Amino acid sequence: MANQTYSLAEDKETLLEMYREMLLARRVDERMWLLNRSGSIPFVVSCQGQEVMQVAAAFALNKEEDYVLPYYRDLGVIIHFGMTTRELFLQAYAKAEDPNSGGRQMPGHFGKKKSRIVTGSSPVTTQVPHATGFALAAKMEKKPTVAFVTLGEGSSNQGDFHEGLNFAGVHKLPVITMVENNQYAISVPVNKQVACDNIADRAIGYGMKGVKVDGNDPIAVYEAVKDAHNRAVNGEGPTLIEAVSYRLTPHSSDDDDMTYRTKDEVTSEKEKDGLEQFKKFLFEKGYLTEEINNELEATIKQEINEATDYAENAPYAEVSTIADHVYGEKGDQ
Amino acid sequence: MANQTYSLAEDKETLLEMYREMLLARRVDERMWLLNRSGSIPFVVSCQGQEVMQVAAAFALNKEEDYVLPYYRDLGVIIHFGMTTRELFLQAYAKAEDPNSGGRQMPGHFGKKKSRIVTGSSPVTTQVPHATGFALAAKMEKKPTVAFVTLGEGSSNQGDFHEGLNFAGVHKLPVITMVENNQYAISVPVNKQVACDNIADRAIGYGMKGVKVDGNDPIAVYEAVKDAHNRAVNGEGPTLIEAVSYRLTPHSSDDDDMTYRTKDEVTSEKEKDGLEQFKKFLFEKGYLTEEINNELEATIKQEINEATDYAENAPYAEVSTIADHVYGEKGDQ
Amino acid sequence: MAVLTYIQAVNQALKEEMEKDEKVFVLGEDVGKRGGVFLATAGLYEQFGEERVMDTPLAESAIAGVGIGAAMYGMRPVAEMQFADFIMPAVNQIISEAARIRYRSNNDWNSPITIRAPYGGGVHGALYHSQSIEAIFANQPGLKVVMPSSPYDVKGLLKAAIRDDDPVLFLEHKKAYRLLKEEVPEEDYVLPIGKANTVRDGDDVTVITYGLCVHFAKQAAEKLEQEGINTEILDLRTVYPLDKEAIIKAASKTGKVLLVTEDNKEGSIIGEVAAIISENCMFDLDAPIRRLAGPDVPAMPYAPTLEKEFMMNPEKIEQAIRDLAEF
């Protein structure tokens, strides 16, 4: 853990809340794999290995003013912004009550206006220009709003990354783009996705600040995002942040990662798991004890059990609703 | 003129041939404006202000092995690669004999397989991934071929620029991308197109070498391209070159640049005209004399007169050919 | 009432909507000082300033994508594609995003963006400045595609598009910009998106078309009237989703249907119009449905001879109507 002067390292309450959200994300994700393997849900795409950067980044944002445009792994981001455990299982089970899409989209396609989470799709990187658009609108409306958008390192090769960041740079817009570099794009390692040493090196081409951080270090991530947030609200423009960790699971429940990487590689990376490191750090600091941790685990487990039961028993959308909301009607926004 | 150790500065023959091609490009372009203003041709898009970088770059390439993927202003590039003056007027007049498109495309949409000039379209920047494809194919075929592609600075904001250069970087392909920075994209000045100080700064994001040169300095441009060419054929991968000059004409014959820039700005930029500078340099060097120059101008004028007459009197494509070559037929390639 | 050209009607609709609602703003290439390459936004930069009349970097996917983001936030962006031909890099943002945002979020989010683009030929634009692109988009639920045929319609439909809570692709025929003039009311009015418009009554032959071809069809119909052939003309106005009722009614009325488009024939939107008719009122027809369209070549060539051969015109339509009348 990089040694820090900033008080967050001393802020027990915040650190413990961060840990709780990371742990919740991890446990929710693990449960979904169980449900998938037991045949209850057809698909899961994971946050495992990225919870630390996601939650730490979200903590540096303003839940009342900012908008987040997450990608499919961002359980940590959306949990912090207000997606409930129950809602997460409702979307996993594709039930009518799911606030993300009413069961219309696959799991991992988040969106909930009430929580300032912008609806996302499957084609990667389309959210990057959207984030620029939110930032542009906020600037026009003179709001202290920042748009926070995430994507994977492979997705940073899409044209929309280039076009969206360039637009934000030219107009000095309050956008924070965080590339979650987990070192794989499905089977393709980062060195076959990009030839640059750092994704953050792309920032200079857009006239914006680029920062690379250890994604397993919550304090480093928090401070990088906080700094970017300050500059954004002060009209100093956008920032590109690259947070590096490792994808601990296969790409999704449809993937077999042993066809392109070794068990040894994965095991040795597991040892660097940011969540475990953070837990150790909290123990060392004396902020976390076995007792608190067990209690935390127990509460989370119960929360997940209840959410699973609720979602499992919730109804699907009526077949008669299939044609609803193609276009707006009187009374919609 | 940056003082140079490289012998090109002493290579009278080559320098004079370069000058001839630059002058030819300029005079052809000027004639097209006359023809447009007198109503003989509906459209012209200009090379004026960019002939120096275009011809100098083309001289650093290998006409027998390389492919060029020019954009609409590249008269200098294609003249060097073998587009004749007659062919240039045939395309301006959209006559059947035009090798670029048989009169199907607007002027400035170059292509001639025999001269290794790859067909181009109007949507900007699509040629960048094509160049990467030519380089990939050449590498697979173990040919010493380099793909040379050009575009404007505004066009460097298209997604295809990002995707094409990244692909070339990852696979270390023999591509040279030269951004002809003439400081305007129609009415939009470069500072509203990009927030970076140099387009060349984008190279690092693709793990390739980036070079910025004075586009009015033929020796500097020649050496930058030559160096990139050497590295390309030695398997050292792609290069991004930014060559800076100024667009001396309106964007095209349909544009009125006085709606967005001042006469003073244009006049003061005209004084830096690379062609004039190069001419002065050649006079100083004693390579060029009034006599040689007048003779050159006279020959070019006659060549242009003949080409204009020929093209003007040449037939349009038969109406019956409109549906030809939508798809290939037996006997085509 | 003042006489406005088609492009002046575009300009006036934008001006009035921007005055009326400060959430409306324009973004695109050269829309600022330059006023747009066709002057659609002339004077707006001076009146509303740089922030609401925004020159963007040269990147269509960003023009659409940034607009979609601003629209989701609550703004009313009007994005300009300099030429319809250059909308291609933005297809992913328009189809995958704008058209699906409301449906995929189960009505939680929406994206009220208007995307304007000049389409069509007859202006020496060659392959890439002449294309009809509606067929690419006229199969995407969630999107609306509007193609006005006159200055009056432009003003009323563009205002409706900007106020629409869903994404609208607004395609303006660039040859119509200066060719078409008519009286346009000063006052504010909107025309309904999704409804076709009968622009001429007749009982011999029904012509169903849209955009500039409506003008050509009218010219043809006037000439034929002297021969005693009375032509009904239905202007689709919105080419997606189509006004099925109006199409069925117009086709049934005369029993002889001519469908006209400037687009290539195969796969054009008039194929869908023919399908609707053949499903719903085939037995009311006295002649096979006739389609008049451009040849199936990529787009119109630059050479004037070839361009003329490709383009729709009143003579081609007149002949086709006569043939049908005599059937």
Add this chain to the structure above:
Amino acid sequence: MAVLTYIQAVNQALKEEMEKDEKVFVLGEDVGKRGGVFLATAGLYEQFGEERVMDTPLAESAIAGVGIGAAMYGMRPVAEMQFADFIMPAVNQIISEAARIRYRSNNDWNSPITIRAPYGGGVHGALYHSQSIEAIFANQPGLKVVMPSSPYDVKGLLKAAIRDDDPVLFLEHKKAYRLLKEEVPEEDYVLPIGKANTVRDGDDVTVITYGLCVHFAKQAAEKLEQEGINTEILDLRTVYPLDKEAIIKAASKTGKVLLVTEDNKEGSIIGEVAAIISENCMFDLDAPIRRLAGPDVPAMPYAPTLEKEFMMNPEKIEQAIRDLAEF
């Protein structure tokens, strides 16, 4: 003859063409070690090496655009779009470039690229892993769009596509990948692009369809045979440009036409099929043309109930044929 699944036929065609012609190479996302997310390229990386089975960066416009460049050079690239839904960023390269290169250069250049993409639903893929995308492209002269309905057709048509001197968009139904199996000859053969195929003879009702729906139509036809209803089935095979002759012949034969697609109804390619029939053999029809298609919603939802409601199936087709037979 070995029994192959639809995906095995794809794999075998690729393998044989790569063995036969070293200018053929594959590029796309995860096509290398991973063998493609559907295993279309399984074993090819091991057999032909990294250079000819190339994992590209995650960028579809580059996959298409680099492929087009290589094709212009003289190679025979086979580009894979991981899902048809993700072809959208490549639309500019496919439509503005691949489809126009031969025409715009007056036959000086051509671009023999094959672009493979898995389309279609019924696999819990939801809005963005289930779409039918053919309508977006089936209006672009210069491009060919092929949609095989069986393992036998896959092998013969994919080989033909790779050898074709023009760009071919090759759309494979991802639900068919493992669902459809049949005997496929070991030896080399090609099937003609641009020609439809009569897969069943009958004289009561004609079904015209393509892709996976051909399989559903066959199942429906077999059941109906027991009721004494004989169904003619025409498999379009190539949906652009269409085989007009075959369509006219098949429609005229029975006089009762059912057009089937999994795509949304309005703007789908069966609209063009209906238009061809209504122009050319309307008076041979004994019943209105009937179209059976998906609902006009952006794409199929994830919830199994809604997905089932959207998807085409044999029961829907059976009912529609019966209705027509009884008309």
